[in-house]
Amino acid sequence: MNKEQIENKITQKFGSAIEIQKTKNPEPFIYVSIEKYIEVCEFLKTDPDMCFEYLFQLGGVHYPDDRFEIALTLSSHKHKHELVLKVKLPHDNPKAPTATTVWEAANWYEREAMELFGIQFEGHPDPRPLLLYDDWNYGYPMRKGWTGPDFIPMPDKTKGGDD
Amino acid sequence: MGIIEKAPLYIEKFPGGSVVTTSLESALNWSRASSQWYLLFGLACCAIEMMATGASRYDFDRLGMFFRASPRQADLMMVCGTVTHKMGKRVKILYDQMAEPKYVLAMGGCATNGGPFYYDCYSVLKGVDKVIPVDVYIPGCPPRPESLLQGCLKMREKIYSQKLKDFASDSKMV
Ligand code: SF4
Numbered sequence A: 001m002n003k004e005q006i007e008n009k010i011t012q013k014f015g016s017a018i019e020i021q022k023t024k025n026p027e028p029f030i031y032v033s034i035e036k037y038i039e040v041c042e043f044l045k046t047d048p049d050m051c052f053e054y055l056f057q058l059g060g061v062h063y064p065d066d067r068f069e070i071a072l073t074l075s076s077h078k079h080k081h082e083l084v085l086k087v088k089l090p091h092d093n094p095k096a097p098t099a100t101t102v103w104e105a106a107n108w109y110e111r112e113a114m115e116l117f118g119i120q121f122e123g124h125p126d127p128r129p130l131l132l133y134d135d136w137n138y139g140y141p142m143r144k145g146w147t148g149p150d151f152i153p154m155p156d157k158t159k160g161g162d163d
Numbered sequence B: 001m002g003i004i005e006k007a008p009l010y011i012e013k014f015p016g017g018s019v020v021t022t023s024l025e026s027a028l029n030w031s032r033a034s035s036q037w038y039l040l041f042g043l044a045c046c047a048i049e050m051m052a053t054g055a056s057r058y059d060f061d062r063l064g065m066f067f068r069a070s071p072r073q074a075d076l077m078m079v080c081g082t083v084t085h086k087m088g089k090r091v092k093i094l095y096d097q098m099a100e101p102k103y104v105l106a107m108g109g110c111a112t113n114g115g116p117f118y119y120d121c122y123s124v125l126k127g128v129d130k131v132i133p134v135d136v137y138i139p140g141c142p143p144r145p146e147s148l149l150q151g152c153l154k155m156r157e158k159i160y161s162q163k164l165k166d167f168a169s170d171s172k173m174v
Helices: A003-017 A034-046 A106-117 B003-011 B017-034 B046-054 B085-097 B108-113 B145-160
Strands: A018-021 A029-032 A054-062 A068-075 A082-089 A095-097 A120-122 B076-080 B103-107 B136-138
Touching: A003 A018, A003 A029, A003 A034, A029 A034, A034 A082, A034 A095, A054 A106, A068 A106, A082 A095, A106 A120, B003 B017, B017 B145, B046 B076, B046 B103, B046 B108, B046 B145, B076 B085, B076 B108, B103 B108, B103 B145, B108 B136, B136 B145
Parallel strands: A029 A082, A095 A120, B076 B103, B103 B136
Antiparallel strands: A018 A029, A054 A068, A068 A082
């Protein structure tokens, strides 16, 4: 299916839970509300027209205005199409249901997002830290404004300087 | 450390003793410089250049350098690549397991001072010299095999200039 067909089909099925993001990219960018997130995921995987059986990646995003999102890139071997699914998360306590119930591959991606962004995934089967070293207790390093041991922020090149 | 490090301090007291120590010194330095077996150690992209240098086109073997996959058999540790905080601890353990005399060569910007990961990075150690002493630094991202070979030649120069007394662990005894 092409971009418009995918967008139309999802909008028909889920209505107000879906928000289409306008981009120039060949694949559709779709925001889904957090309540319908897992339901939409299951639909995308099992529907014969969609058949997104492959989770490319799942990543956390922290925007400078303190919003959290997760973004999933899905692809289908059968229909050779791709889709980007995004979920807006609550500001103060970023939390999402786990997608491991739909794609097993989400396991490590969610552990990574949990550790680096502090996004909690409820119902994750194995919520241990994945990448950082064992006695790490300096918070979530990929959040904006994070500082920690041995951290040197990039000097502001626009102000000039001797670097 | 063994008798070989202590002995020169006593031998030098005898008339003509320094002739013995200097010949011993040059023999030891020659053997140390000509067979630097290095610990196989690829942490990031620089390792590809190290492999290229080890392969037949540039050929480490002609300097008497062979890779060893165990720190117990290695004389030289080539740190080729990005040392993260997590890896830093392991590098230290490997360094401690190597037998004396041991030398360290930091290859590339990353191992020298963090390189491209100097700013805005939470995970990379700002130079491997934060955890282990380094003898030779090679700049570049990545250094070409020629630079790596020059670094190895610098290392040989350094080894040839060593004095036996530098190794004496307790020079106060004399
Ligand atoms: S110095 Fe450059 S080439 Fe070498 S490990 Fe670092 S980033 Fe890679």
